Amino acid sequence: xxxxxxxxxxISARLLKExxxxxxxxxxxxxxxxxxxPCFVKTPEDxxxxxxxxxxxxxxxxxxxxxxxxxxxxxxxxxxxxxxxHIIENKIKREQLLxxxxxCKGMIDKNKIxxxxxxxxxxxxxxxxxxxVKGEGFEKTLNKNDVLQENCKICIHRNPAIYDELxxxxxxxxxxxxxxxxxRKIEAMAPExxxxxxxxxxxxxxxxxxxxxxxxxxxxxxxxxxxxxPQWVGKSIDPTDTRTFHFLRAYHCxxxxxDCGACERACPMGIKVRIFxxxxxxxxxxxxxWEAGLSLxxxxxxxxxxxxxxxxxxx
Amino acid sequence: xxxWEPRIVGFLCNWCTYxxxxxAGVSRMQYPPNVRLIRIPCAGRMSPKFILAxxxxxxDGVWVSGCHPGDCHYLEGNYYARRKFALFxxxxxxxxxxxxxxxxxxxxSAESTKFASVVNKxxxxxxxxxxRKHGIKAFxxxx
Numbered sequence: 001x002x003x004x005x006x007x008x009x010x011i012s013a014r015l016l017k018e019x020x021x022x023x024x025x026x027x028x029x030x031x032x033x034x035x036x037x038p039c040f041v042k043t044p045e046d047x048x049x050x051x052x053x054x055x056x057x058x059x060x061x062x063x064x065x066x067x068x069x070x071x072x073x074x075x076x077x078x079x080x081x082x083x084x085x086h087i088i089e090n091k092i093k094r095e096q097l098l099x100x101x102x103x104c105k106g107m108i109d110k111n112k113i114x115x116x117x118x119x120x121x122x123x124x125x126x127x128x129x130x131x132x133v134k135g136e137g138f139e140k141t142l143n144k145n146d147v148l149q150e151n152c153k154i155c156i157h158r159n160p161a162i163y164d165e166l167x168x169x170x171x172x173x174x175x176x177x178x179x180x181x182x183x184r185k186i187e188a189m190a191p192e193x194x195x196x197x198x199x200x201x202x203x204x205x206x207x208x209x210x211x212x213x214x215x216x217x218x219x220x221x222x223x224x225x226x227x228x229x230p231q232w233v234g235k236s237i238d239p240t241d242t243r244t245f246h247f248l249r250a251y252h253c254x255x256x257x258x259d260c261g262a263c264e265r266a267c268p269m270g271i272k273v274r275i276f277x278x279x280x281x282x283x284x285x286x287x288x289x290w291e292a293g294l295s296l297x298x299x300x301x302x303x304x305x306x307x308x309x310x311x312x313x314x315x
Numbered sequence: 316x317x318x319w320e321p322r323i324v325g326f327l328c329n330w331c332t333y334x335x336x337x338x339a340g341v342s343r344m345q346y347p348p349n350v351r352l353i354r355i356p357c358a359g360r361m362s363p364k365f366i367l368a369x370x371x372x373x374x375d376g377v378w379v380s381g382c383h384p385g386d387c388h389y390l391e392g393n394y395y396a397r398r399k400f401a402l403f404x405x406x407x408x409x410x411x412x413x414x415x416x417x418x419x420x421x422x423x424s425a426e427s428t429k430f431a432s433v434v435n436k437x438x439x440x441x442x443x444x445x446x447r448k449h450g451i452k453a454f455x456x457x458x
């Protein structure tokens with residue numbers, strides 16, 4: 001990964017020096033292990049902060065909304081698809097962006113790693129194949145593929161969809177991936193079991209809205225959860241309110257979600273919230289042949305129609 | 316539960332199904348009184364929040380009806396609505412609402428017989444499922 005970091009630094013330094021951009025949005029090392037944080041680099045001195053490793057799971061497209069300056073942005077596959085979505089939805093202009101594409105080898109699931117150890121983890125390093133975890137009195141080497149985020153395991157768009165510069169050679173995309181095994185499992189359940197499944201899934205939710213805030217798609221000036229007259233969804237952790245919140249959060253991402261996993265990564269309770277957005281992603285693909293964020297020229301599925309769209313559910 | 320009657324919220328497009336309801340009325344057609352009808356300007360006006368709110372406040376079923384494709388008063392509102400409804404219906408059923416509780420139809424203002432027959436179908440489908448067991452919130456002062 002150090003070659004990625006070096007190349008990112010080199011490109012960023014050049015873009016800033018040639019004044020092609022006013023700042024570069026990238027990642028720097030976080031204060032706790034496995035938590036890299038977004039970093040806005042505006043001066044040459046700050047470039048040394050930039051890093052790239054397997055802890056860059058946050059979706060940087062989230063920081064582009066409504067920006068006016070010229071920006072260089074580091075974008076892995078999913079980030080780039082969200083940048084496309086942002087451009088389509090007029091949240092940023094293509095001309096404002098210099099996209100530094102990073103062919104992505106997957107991000108690691110910090111919750112999974114933390115749950116593997118009883119003691120606190122003090123340091124996590126990595127090489128091409130392995131993750132080395134160190135803490136008080138232990139050191140263990142894990143195979144990176146075993147601890148990847150769930151969405152990275154089934155990712156079929158690891159290379160950026162649009163880019164101006166590349167930080168590494170493009171990768172071969174993963175082939176023959178079954179992306180929707182878990183969704184189909186739920187679809188096959190009886191309604192009562194489905195209800196119970198989601199009841200259990202959402203029972204730890206504390207309604208902190210971290211999933212919403214981490215999501216680059218959630219930029220409404222007033223979120224529906226904050227509306228009070230009429231109040232569509234209660235603010236308590238009543239199970240019905242919580243369910244309604246998760247339903248609407250997912251529905252708002254219909255045809256826009258790129259399965260970047262930022263929501264799930266942000267959840268402090270470890271709720272698998274991607275299971276909602278994945279269902280919509282699957283339906284958009286099956287009904288309308290749509291995958292979000294792959295092209296600047298196509299309108300998103302809920303902003304267009306075909307006269308012969310499926311309607312066998314309508315009387 | 317012999318004498319239980321379902322409460323169904325119907326959202327009808329002003330330009331077609333609402334007219335069909337009117338025509339069914341003046342034609343003295345008989346249909347079950349279980350639907351509470353709400354007039355909306357177009358099927359495209361339907362927000363997912365309306366359906367969720369109806370279910371949350373205790374509706375046993377929800378029915379949305381608009382103009383046939385190609386007949387929209389606003390030319391294409393129902394085409395957009397159709398996509399929204401497809402995704403919405405799939406998602407709500409995925410989360411555990413029974414398939415017979417949420418219905419959609421296209422009824423023109425001349426189709427009063429279709430209106431009466433759809434009300435019959437919707438009511439009997441919801442009746443067959445019985446009262447809702449989960450996901451109902453009591454009314455509060457804000458309502």
